[in-house]
Structures are given as C-alpha cells and as structure tokens.
Amino acid sequence: MNADWGGLVMPNMSPKKVEMPEQDPNVRNKNFREVALGYTEEMAVEEAKRCLNCKARPCVAGCPVNVKIPEFITLIAEGRFEEAYLKIKETNNLPAICGRVCPQETQCERVCVRGKKGEPVAIGRLERFAADWYMARHGSETLDAQKKNKKVAVIGSGPAGLTCAADLAKMGYSVTIFEAFHTPGGVLMYGIPEFRLPKDLVQREIDTVRKLGVEIKTNMVVGKSITIDELKEEGYEAIFIGSGAGLPNFMGIPGENLNGVYSANEFLTRINLMKAYLYPEVDTPVKVGRNVAVVGGGNVAMDAARSAKRLGAENVYIVYRRSEAEMPARLEEIHHAREEGIIFKTLANPVRILGTDDGWVKGMECIEMELGEPDASGRRRPVPKKGSEHVIDVQTVIIAIGQSPNPLIKATTAGLETHKWGGIIADEETGATSIPGVYAGGDAVTGAATVILAMGAGKKAAIAIDEYLRENT
C-alpha cells in the first residue's frame, strides 16, 4: 500500500486532521469520564501519513522539550508504535500527559508546514496515541542508569518537578521529590480535571518516574516540615524548586467571603484531588448551586465551569471582562465548554457579590465593558460602561483570575530572590536562582503557565544541575 516515494511514505494530502472521537457533549457534561477518546491504530496511521517529513522540521523547535516529532510520526505511519513511543520518551518524560494538555496550536502545530494550507498535522493526538498504545500493553518502561551517588532534592511533584527528577535520575543521580500533598502530581492531580486528564494515567506516568529510582516523599511541606537549608544539611548537593503557583488571587470586591464563593484552586482541588464528585462515597463535599458564575477566561476557568456543569448546575456562566478573542484559554477548551452548554458572558466585570442574610451567595452584580486602547499586554483594555450594572442570579461564584507563586519557600529561605509579585528569580536558560546550587522552574518562576513550559524548565534545570554538580563537587 505504501508506495515508496523518493524514500518517503506517500503523504496523505487531506487538508483536515483525522477527527478524534469524543463523547457526545450532552452525555459528557453529566459525567467525569474523559471527553476525547483517542485515535485507533488505523486513524493514527492515516493521520501520521499527513506529515511531509519536511527538512526544516519547525515543529521540533516549536516544542519546549524538543520532541523528535517527524521521527516519531514516521514510525507511527509505519505501524511501529512501540518505537514511536520510545522516540518521544527520549526527550519527553510525560507523553500521555502532553498529548492531552499541551497547547499544540501555539507550539509544534502552529509552525507545522501542513498548517499553511489547511490544518496542521495532529501532533498532539499522535503523541497521545503512541503513549496510550504503549501504556496499554507494557505499563511503564524501566531504565537502568549508572548511579552517581549524589543526592538531588526536587521540591514539588508537578510537571516541572517530575521532569527534572526523571532527567536527573536518568543521568544517575539519587533524586528525592518532596511533595506537600498526600498524593504526587501537583497540578496534574489537583488542578486539571479527570475529564481532560484521567488521574490513573497521571498515576502511571508518576510510576514511570518512580521506576527510574526517584523517591517521592509526600506530606512534606518545604518551608514548614523542612527548609531548603536543612535539605542541604541532609546532604542534597543541588535543589530544584518546582513548587508551582499555589496562591489563589481574589478580586478584592465586596462579598468574596460569602458562603458559596470559591477560588478555582479550592473548587478544583476538592473535585480532582479529593474526588468530591464522588461524594458521599468519599468524605470531601463541594457546593454547586443551580446557577454558577466562573470569573475569568483561562483554561482554569473553563475547567471550573465544565466541572460545575457536570456536578449538576443548570446554568454555568463564564464571566470575562474582555471579549472572547482575548481569552487566554485554548480554543479547544472554549469550544468544548460551549458544546457542553457553558454560557459565555464576555465584556462583563463583577462589581460585587450579593449575599442572603445568613451569608450565602444570592447573586453577582456585573458591569458591562467595552474595549478601548491596547494596554501594556497588547490586548485592548476593557473600560466599564457607565450605568450598565446588572445582577445575575447565581448561588455559586468561582474566582479563576489566576494564581501567584506560593510564598512558603521564599519566606523561609534567606537569600532566595523573588520578584515583587512573588515569582522566584531564575535564569531562563538554566533555572539558576540567587543561591548557588538551587534552581527553580515552572509556575514558581513564571506564574501560572502551561504544563509543557514547566516541563521545559525542569528539563533545562536538570542539564544545568548536572553541569553544576560535575564542576562543583
């Protein structure tokens, strides 16, 4: 079937990606099972054949961890799925996760040559396919590295920490991860919902990292249970801080402390980490009123809104002060949210939250906005329209306007320099902080960003830590 064509497999010239099956919107908005169902082998091969295997390979440079994209896709096209997976694993420790939650449209797929005329190659879907195919057959692979007998501590077991730890373990270092929660995974566990990123899959990726010899200590709050200085005293020769953006921002408007107002962090942690959607089978509840307002326009806002819908809310509003064009959420997430019946209330800004006499949310007053001149971020600045105040009838309000880095480590580590807004100051290329031997990356440095950027930072820091330890110890 595959005619040999100048040494290449004959490409599939369809301008469209092979569609990935999904649960029906009206079924899935009532359950927490995964929305996207993944490619079959046939679909994957067909899609893989859309890759031209071009010389320029812009996709590889577009990937923060430089996955060898054309190589793994060629392997899929040839039906060599296991090899495709191992090819991805050469640079990416968490392919099943990246294939699902990476914003490919702004990275690898954005620069794909096929995207100039029609849709780019579905790199994310193919990555997911390869990872799922391998995991279904082999679980996780093991790798034996030459041991170096040097200890490195990694703080946080989210995407930055897991990546840094895995890469260092592969180089032979003895790596211990310190995790504050009872379960490792960070935002992959507490933040991103089951229907976008199944937790048993995250668990399997974590098991893979453990199999590399990485030890994960849970229930360890660095900055409280132990400090960075104490880790050094315990013989850790280098430390990577990947503690994430665990401090929710609130709006500072009246009524934010009423019962029924959640930070997106709390709402999602209750649902994802504590599995409140199974309440009362589990002990942690979550409150969702008949009508729910989610304030914000990012991926976290979409996750919160779609979760609220699944928990039985009749009307779920996304309240966002700019227009849809400025929303920071991925297009796919906005699309999925709309399909599931989320109501978009854009160009609206909350002014105050109204409460009943006994302190429960009964409504939210908003003011309409219009877009003015571009601001520092280049986006048109929203300006309130006088006299346009109105009340929406909601019983639950979820604030999803961003998270800041958690200050616990900064507060207990003398000499660790941070920005005013809380981010740890770290070299972009190496993750080096103001303290020799201490590196940082991910949301703890950048503020809330993406899983893959955190992984990229973890990767760079692992290389820098290796260099540091070779030179200094």
Next chain:
Amino acid sequence: MFKILEKRVLNPDVKLMVVEAPVVAKKAEPGQFIILRVNEGGERIPLTIADYDRNTGTVTIIFQEVGKTTRLLGTLNEGDFILDFVGPLGLPSHFENVKKAAVIGGGLGTAIAYPQAKKLSSMGVEVDAITGFRNRDLVILEEEMKKVSNRLFITTDDGSNGNKGFVTDVLKKLIEEGNKYNLVIAIGPLVMMKAVSGLTRPYGIKTIVSMNPVMIDGTGMCGGCRVTVGGETKFACVDGPDFDGHLVDFDEAIRRQAMYKAEERQSLERHECRLGGIGNA
C-alpha cells in the same frame, strides 16, 4: 503512614493520641497545627498540635468526635496507623514582653490553650488559666493545666462542678479585681472567642484567638480558610491560625463555619448508619 503510640479517652467525646511523626515533631511550635487524613477517600482535617516531643519524635493531638472524620479517627487504637499527617503548619504563637496572661480554653479549645499556657509559663509569665465546659464530666486536662498555671479556674455551663457560669464571667471578675493582664489568649468555639474579645476590648487588653476554619491544603493554596481581620482577607493556614481577637470578623467566621453543615450531617449519618448496621447484624 503514621503510627498511633498512645490513645487516651479524656472525656466521652474527647480523645488524645500520641502519633509517631518525627518530621513534624522536629519543627513543631505552640500555635501550629497539622492536617491529617485517616484513610483513602477521607477528607483532610486540620488539628492543632496539643504537644510534641522532639526526642521521641511524637506529636500529640486532642480531638472531639464531632463529625465523621473525627469519629473514625476515634475508632483507631494504639498500634494503628493514620494515613497522612502533615505539618507543622501555620505560624507559631508569638509572645513578647508578657508579664501576666490569662489563658482561656473553651471545651476542646483547652487542648490548644494548654501548649500556649505551658510555653508562657516556661517563659516565666504569670498565667491564670480559665477553662469552661458544658458539665463536669467533660472537663479535660485539669491536672496538666494546673501544672502550667498559677491559678486554674474551671467553670461549667450547668454548675455541676460547683462553679456555674462562662469563662467570660471569671475573666471579667479577675479583671475587675485588679489583675493586670497584658495578654489574653482565648481558644474555643467562635462564640466564646467573640465574647472574650468583646469583653477585653474596652479594657484595651491584647487578645489573641486561634482560628480553625475549614481548609484543604493548609499551605495557602485553596483559600478556603479565609478570615477577615481588620477589614483584610487573611488565610488562617498561613497568616494564622492566631489573630488579634479585636480585629477578627467573628460573625463572618461563624457563617463560614456553617458552609458544610448539611454535608457534615450527611457524612456522619452514613457513618453511624454503617456502624449501626454492623452492630445489629
């Protein structure tokens, strides 16, 4: 997994457990708390550290069986394990230039007031301890409190110990008798802490209360433990749990504490029902 080394029943509702937790014990200070999860599927609950021993690596918790999780915890015995136990969390209590203090514990709050009294007394502070309970059968830590205070006053709501009244009645009397306190610590139910803070305000006596709101992570991540203090929103887990009682918005705190009342009742009923089922079988 964290082993329970010792278990004592302090009164029909209140139990004490000494837990093997060397990481927490090494850093614990009075005023701080831990978060525990009894088992898989269990919720995370904060409990204030009642005592700790750095040498043996143990932490003492005292809890009242008010909901499903505390009931379940109460069924564990010496030698059993608690699944998760993390800490020490929150800021330690901070005492400076205190000469004479009144340390007040309401009910279970006595368990939290005790380490504070112990610390103050070890600093050479003159401590009057006042503890209040519904009735004499519920009195806890009487001997312990006596040891770390100059005087101990125990009141009961029903007068069954011969001293009827509220802790505020005793405090008011002591202040009016001319005792010059430069610090009052009040730990107990929100209504009690509110009443004590209201009493000391006109006298201008610095009053510290310990807040124990609903929380999940205890590291500032969820913001569920929001408390309004002096008009500002604070997170009890990282900014507290101790706050200036004259600045805390107790009415809001009381409302917020009721947020999961219905669910708490439901969980407890399911739990009791299952236990009942076993018993009747």
